[in-house]
Amino acid sequence: MTASEKVPRNNDLIYGLNDRPHLTATVFAALQHVLASFVGIITPTLIMGGALGLQSEIPYLISMALFVSGLGTFVQAKRFGPVGSGLLCLQGTSFSFISVILSAGFMVKARGGGTDEILSTIFGVCFLPPSSKWF
Numbered sequence: 001m002t003a004s005e006k007v008p009r010n011n012d013l014i015y016g017l018n019d020r021p022h023l024t025a026t027v028f029a030a031l032q033h034v035l036a037s038f039v040g041i042i043t044p045t046l047i048m049g050g051a052l053g054l055q056s057e058i059p060y061l062i063s064m065a066l067f068v069s070g071l072g073t074f075v076q077a078k079r080f081g082p083v084g085s086g087l088l089c090l091q092g093t094s095f096s097f098i099s100v101i102l103s104a105g106f107m108v109k110a111r112g113g114g115t116d117e118i119l120s121t122i123f124g125v126c127f128l129p130p131s132s133k134w135f
Contacts (some may be wrong), residue, residue, distance in 0.1 A: 041069050041092045048098060052105040052118055065093055101125060 021029070045065045049058040053080055072091030079086040101122050108121045 037069075037090055037092060040063050044093045044095055044098055048062075048101055048105070048122075051102055052109065054115060054118065057115060057119065069093070097126070 005111050042062055042065065045061045046058065049055065049061055053069065054061070069090070069092045076084045076089045076091055077087065078084060104121050104125050105118045113121070
């Protein structure tokens with residue numbers, strides 16, 4: 001095959017690399033992205049609050065998770081000195097810490113601790129890094 005012959009391509013792409021979608025398609029894609037990210041940010045909080053019996057504190061915990069996610073995303077996107085990537089990287093919570101938080105919460109609850117003690121312990125556990133050499 002010579003260089004002048006074109007290979008037919010079966011390309012199902014709607015938009016190319018440098019194409020700009022219409023405003024309506026952009027708005028709907030952005031809305032879908034935001035709603036999908038809410039699930040990953042809010043679900044660990046709902047699991048933790050429901051399992052530990054913190055029903056009255058769940059709205060507060062959800063607000064904290066969304067605020068910290070927004071703050072982390074802002075720092076990643078804007079780059080403050082050496083901190084941040086300079087890219088729009090959505091920062092959210094993780095499901096990997098749920099077992100540790102539930103264990104700590106159930107230990108406090110088993111010793112007769114109330115809502116304030118459970119939340120104080122959880123916040124303390126989340127504040128200290130796992131590789132901390134303070135102990």
